[in-house]
Amino acid sequence: xxxxxxxxxxxxxxxxxxxxxxxxxxxxxxxxxxxxxxxxxxxxxxxxxxxxxxxxxxxxxxxxxxxxxxxxxxxxxxxxxxxxxxxxxxxxxxxxxxxxxxxxxxxxxxxxxxxxxxxxxxxxxxxxxxxxxxxxxxxxxxxxxxxxxxxxxxxxxxxxxxxxxxxxxxxxxxxxxxxxxxxxxxxxxxxxxxxxxxxxxxxxxxxxxxxxxxxxxxxxxxxxxxxxxxxxxxxxxxxxxxxxxxxxxxxxxxxxxxxxxxxxxxxxxxxxxxxxxxxxxxxxxxxxxxxxxxxxxxxxxxxxxxxxxxxxxxxxxxxxxxxxxxxxxxxxxxxxxxxxxxxxxxxxxxxxxxxxxxxxxxxxxxxxxxxxxxxxxxxxxxxxxx
Ligand code: NAD
Ligand code: MG
Numbered sequence: 001x002x003x004x005x006x007x008x009x010x011x012x013x014x015x016x017x018x019x020x021x022x023x024x025x026x027x028x029x030x031x032x033x034x035x036x037x038x039x040x041x042x043x044x045x046x047x048x049x050x051x052x053x054x055x056x057x058x059x060x061x062x063x064x065x066x067x068x069x070x071x072x073x074x075x076x077x078x079x080x081x082x083x084x085x086x087x088x089x090x091x092x093x094x095x096x097x098x099x100x101x102x103x104x105x106x107x108x109x110x111x112x113x114x115x116x117x118x119x120x121x122x123x124x125x126x127x128x129x130x131x132x133x134x135x136x137x138x139x140x141x142x143x144x145x146x147x148x149x150x151x152x153x154x155x156x157x158x159x160x161x162x163x164x165x166x167x168x169x170x171x172x173x174x175x176x177x178x179x180x181x182x183x184x185x186x187x188x189x190x191x192x193x194x195x196x197x198x199x200x201x202x203x204x205x206x207x208x209x210x211x212x213x214x215x216x217x218x219x220x221x222x223x224x225x226x227x228x229x230x231x232x233x234x235x236x237x238x239x240x241x242x243x244x245x246x247x248x249x250x251x252x253x254x255x256x257x258x259x260x261x262x263x264x265x266x267x268x269x270x271x272x273x274x275x276x277x278x279x280x281x282x283x284x285x286x287x288x289x290x291x292x293x294x295x296x297x298x299x300x301x302x303x304x305x306x307x308x309x310x311x312x313x314x315x316x317x318x319x320x321x322x323x324x325x326x327x328x329x330x331x332x333x334x335x336x337x338x339x340x341x342x343x344x345x346x347x348x349x350x351x352x353x354x355x356x357x358x359x360x361x362x363x364x365x366x367x368x369x370x371x372x373x374x375x376x377x378x379x380x381x382x383x384x385x386x
Contacts (some may be wrong), residue, residue: 001031005272005325006090008054008107009098010034011042014121014147017052017264018096018272026279027316033087035099035107038062044069044096052079056087058103084109094272097122098146100205101246101328102321102370105290109363113139121147123222124328128321130225145271146226150219152267153245153258154227168249171219172239174199174262174297176211178341179240183302189341191334198243199262208331213298214342218327221320224313234278236306237295243285259285298383304345308352317359318369319352325373326351333381343384350384351377 005022009015015034022029033054036043040062047055047070052239055068056078063079070077078087088095095111096119097104109129111118113136120126135161138146138216150171159165178186193206193210209215216236223234242262246294249255260266261283263383269280298306301364305327312323330347333339339347355376360366 001026003094004030004032004092004110004214005094006033006087007031007091007096007098008035008088008104008111009037009096009122009343010046010083011099012041012100013097013201014264014268015097016046018098018268018354019046020120021265021269021272021278021280023050023282025044028278029272032092033083034091035087037103040065042361047075051075054090055086056083056336058084069076075316078142081106089114091116093117094119096268096271097125100124100203100366103323104336105363105367108133109136112144113129113134113140113210115290117143117145117148117271117274119145119268123148123207123218124214124324126225126254126368127221127324127365129360130221130320132360132363132366134225144226145274146222147205147264147267148219149262150223150246150262150272151226151265153221154223154248156258156270157248158227159250160363165228165250165252166229166248167251168227169223169227169251169278170247170255171232171234171236172242172244172246173213173216173236174210174242175238175240175296175298176213176215176263176303177193178211179238181302183342186302186344187340191337193339194334194341204335205328205331206343208334209327211341212305213303214305214309214327214345214348216298217305217312218324220306220309221313222325231310232360236298238298240294240296241289241290243293262357305348308345308349312352318357320371321360321366322349322352322355326377329374329377329381333378339381339384347377347384350380360361 031052035056039057058082066077088110094155097108098121105125195207263282313320326348330344
């Protein structure tokens with residue numbers, strides 16, 4: 001029996017990896033909808049290849065272009081933010097949430113409300129509105145499967161029937177491209193240097209987050225949302241080879257880990273076939289060739305984003321949404337060369353200090369806080385020097 005799938009953010013790194021796996025097991029999957037932000041040519045090309053019923057472009061002004069690009073295919077075209085959210089509610093049995101940033105929040109909520117299976121890559125949504133998302137999943141009976149490699153590893157090792165037997169979660173971090181750079185060199189780091197990740201090929205935003213270690217900060221909050229463990233029981237360890245994707249320690253001292261080549265198709269395949277397994281073309285792990293695995297503590301001085309994320313998680317309320325929104329603006333400004341690399345964390349810290357609204361109780365309230373934090377961050381860009 002084939003499983004119907006919708007991919008939100010189909011033109012991105014995770015979206016394309018998902019479609020690669022879907023195409024390799026074409027008899028097991030049927031594509032319902034594909035969405036993208038502005039890349040009409042990329043979306044149309046994917047739609048022609050994977051034959052969804054519906055293709056949606058986020059920018060409403062591009063509907064004519066998308067229709068023209070799909071002429072003669074019989075694939076329905078739609079455009080605009082609302083159309084993306086509607087595609088998320090298209091009733092597919094399995095939805096990949098791979099939009100980057102809080103732009104993915106409403107679509108993810110719509111998919112969760114549908115009560116089917118949601119594979120979640122879009123960590124920013126979970127950071128900003130985690131409690132509301134978990135509530136929505138519980139209310140509809142939706143299954144939320146983590147795609148982020150660390151959380152997928154924890155999901156595979158975590159005994160959900162006995163959470164009290166877990167003592168600690170250990171999140172591994174590659175350390176990013178600047179792991180051993182002196183701070184003065186980091187100050188002058190360029191977008192090209194930040195985006196060149198040593199182990200993983202990913203979208204620009206998450207690549208910069210990996211360089212600042214804000215990615216691991218967001219993942220700390222993500223882990224706390226997804227698994228019933230206290231923030232103090234989540235440890236971060238730098239493991240430059242990215243072979244062990246994360247670990248779970250039990251009260252008896254046993255530590256379970258998930259290992260694999262650093263290829264997102266491994267965790268994506270786990271969610272795509274779950275609870276079954278499927279083959280992937282990924283490189284198999286050759287332990288003898290790897291030889292030795294290394295671990296080190298993260299440096300809190302050169303990577304202050306980790307401290308900001310820990311403080312944010314402890315403060316709770318609106319703070320995680322502010323951290324995330326300020327970081328999205330800071331990263332975009334850095335990529336546009338309007339902000340220095342070390343200024344990213346400084347800007348986020350400054351926005352967190354200036355702005356303290358009450359805890360949001362609805363998605364609209366989260367998006368209001370998100371919008372205000374973006375305005376504060378944008379106004380401060382240019383005035384920050386680390
Ligand atoms: P990407 O930049 O390569 O792709 C992002 C996708 O989202 C694209 O399809 C784009 O068209 C769409 N998009 C962007 N802005 C949008 C908007 N405003 N409205 C609608 N659609 C929009 O990003 P990626 O690397 O694939 O990452 C996607 C998500 O997965 C992120 O949240 C990231 O943190 C997470 N993630 C990625 C990886 C990875 O290896 N790439 C690993 C773990 C988690
Ligand atoms: Mg990750």
